[in-house]
Amino acid sequence: MKLSALLLAISFASSIPALAHDEGHGPKLSDTGKFGGLVSAVVAKKDAKLGPKAQLMNKAELVRSPDGKLQVxxxxxxxxxxxxxxxxxxxxxxxATEKKGKWQSKDFTITYDGKAFSGQMPAPIGKPFNLDFVFKAKDKELLSAFDNLD
Structure with a gap:
């Protein structure tokens, strides 16, 4: 009886990650980065709330160095x-990060260098943190989100 209760508890605990929100603000992707970074969907910012149902506009690869330099x-x-x-x-x-039930955020900019958008990330305000990138392409605002970074 104790063994079956233990197995049931283990089964339940191991299924919790399957319920986690990891789709971000666009379709789930399985691509690997060309520069060893994380790949995320780029969607129209106005469609971000659609989650995985948002139309894929582009893909973005986030590459971070230990000193905080970012390239997208x-x-x-x-x-x-x-x-x-x-x-x-x-x-x-x-x-953005959540501390004691409240979201805190910090904004900064990165610049296009002809190959990628690059810049220096400020010190994290907490861990894990999310990075949301907003690009302006002609008359559209595009969003790419990378969640649960540390």
Whole structure:
């Protein structure tokens, strides 16, 4: 009897991660980054609340160095580099974390260098944290979110 209760408890505990929210603000992706980074969907900012049902506009790869330097590479749906030279040269980044039930955030910008959007990330305000990148492409605002970073 104790063994079956233990097995039931283990089974329940191991199923909890399956219920976690990990789709971000767009379709779930299984791509691997070309520079060893994390890949996330890029969606229209206005559609971000649709979650995995939001239409994929592009893909973004986040590469971070230990000293806090960020690079975000933008790709099309087939993981081919996107020429973002016609986009705004800066992207707004929001770092957010939850502390004691309240969300805290810090904004900073990164700049397009002809190959990727690059910049220095400020010290994290808590861990884990989320990074939301907002790019302006012509008349559209695009969003890519990377959650649960440390």
């Amino acid at each position: 590479y933008v790709y099309d749906a087939e993981m081919k580099p996107v020429d973002a030279s016609a986009w705004d040269k800066t992207a707004k980044v929001t770092m």
